[in-house]
Amino acid sequence: MPAGRRFSSVEVMDISQAHQAGLVARVSDLTKSYGTGSNTVSALDGVTIGIRAGQFTAIMGPSGSGKSTLMHIMAGLDTATTGRAWLGETEITHLRDADLTLLRRRRVGFVFQAFNLVPTLDVLGNIRLPFELDGRRPSRDELEWIDRLIESLGLRDRLTHRPHELSGGQQQRVAIARALAIRPDLVFADEPTGNLDSRTGREVLSLLAAASAEYGQSIAMVTHDPIAASFADRILFLADGKVVEERQRSTPDAISSFMLGIETAA
Template sequence: MDNVTSSTVTTAAPIFPPLEKLVARVVNATKSYGAGAGRVNALHGASLGIPAGQFTAIMGPSGSGKSTLMHIMAGLDSVTSGQVWLGDTEITRLQDAELTVLRRRRVGFVFQSFNLVPTLDVAANIRLPFELDGRRPTRTQSEWIDHLVESLGLTDRLTHRPHELSGGQQQRVAIARALATRPDLIFADEPTGNLDSRTGREVLTLLAEASRTYGQSIAMVTHDPIAASFADRIVFLADGAVVDERDRATPEEISGYMLGMEQRA
């Protein structure tokens, strides 16, 4: 394959697609917590590139480092060693204020817990990234938001507050908010974890369509083989390092591979 391969764990020079085709990457990332006998390595030389315009799933057993890797790529946490890039911007040593602006303008988030502001209605929640950045959407951006609202079936929910919505509707609002600024990359952390299976599939379909239709780059952390089967590419972590990747696969194929990983551990 021409993407990241398992050789990235052991080689000094990870194999990536051409850099102009990557929306984010980490190189030899290590993340340690504690010191001495209590020291824990959440990441151990992890290298990964997220291709632009693709839906990438990041999987691994509990404790494999997948959430830590996502937080580092999103600028929510820092590496102990290694390098982190968002597009052509190295964010490894950026200060908190710089990271805050970068996340606000170039990154979107979809979380398991929705993270909507309970006192704001749907319209205000969707436009929140603009408010936090101290700006109003342009005419073109407003038209894009209107399109998102309509395509996500939220037109008749704009004046509702989160507690008046179902879980699936709340996650649709979170997706609209994440897409509103047309970010370079959306990070989705177990986005269907609080949803029933039918609603979860609907949400995953929306994320996949955002990638296929709008060219949105998405990196999703999940433990669920069904969720991962919606992605274009599946990256597997073990013991804090990238150990393999697969193109689109069925839930059964993914489950079988994950079982094999656990048996080899």
């Protein structure tokens, strides 16, 4: 039996009309299955969560628990089998692709495990890419913001370098600058430290936590790493496609213990 089946799905947040204020994203009763017939895999099984504005939220769970699937549906990169999803006040469940693309471009930032920088663009070109894609130049105010990001992420002397000339940690800092450049309503990060050594990983996590603490940036980070999750204000635990626990900021040890409980429950 897959891990987590013994946990019933917990109601982690009341997302009824009266309690929607302060949520930058939410999903209601999501299910997602892949394949058909006897090959069907259930990746999500009735997930209802909200991501709070200004907070750093971790979505934590073992490999295969449905974290990336959940993130992709919340971000409008994939569609659910059943259930509903909102970004801010906009329901994205049945949004047309063109509208979804615009919404993502203007309101969401992404940081992926594989960095996903454009290899032919230098650092500055990568950071400004969201504006290029949106067909506009950054305003003066936005240029100042980008300059602040370059400074605080330590990228000043790397602006004309291409991604292949940078270390993994530097590449991920560029990806973070790019994600924050448009001041998105929400940044989604999927295992952002998965390709980094532990020291560099911690630096990247500190930068994400600082963006949330200092600028009120809302962040939803998917991870299977208890140390990464310990940087978050709030942790949602996923097991076998269900949300099984919600905790406020916790130590890596406390998170590990809970995870071990999930993994041995099968």
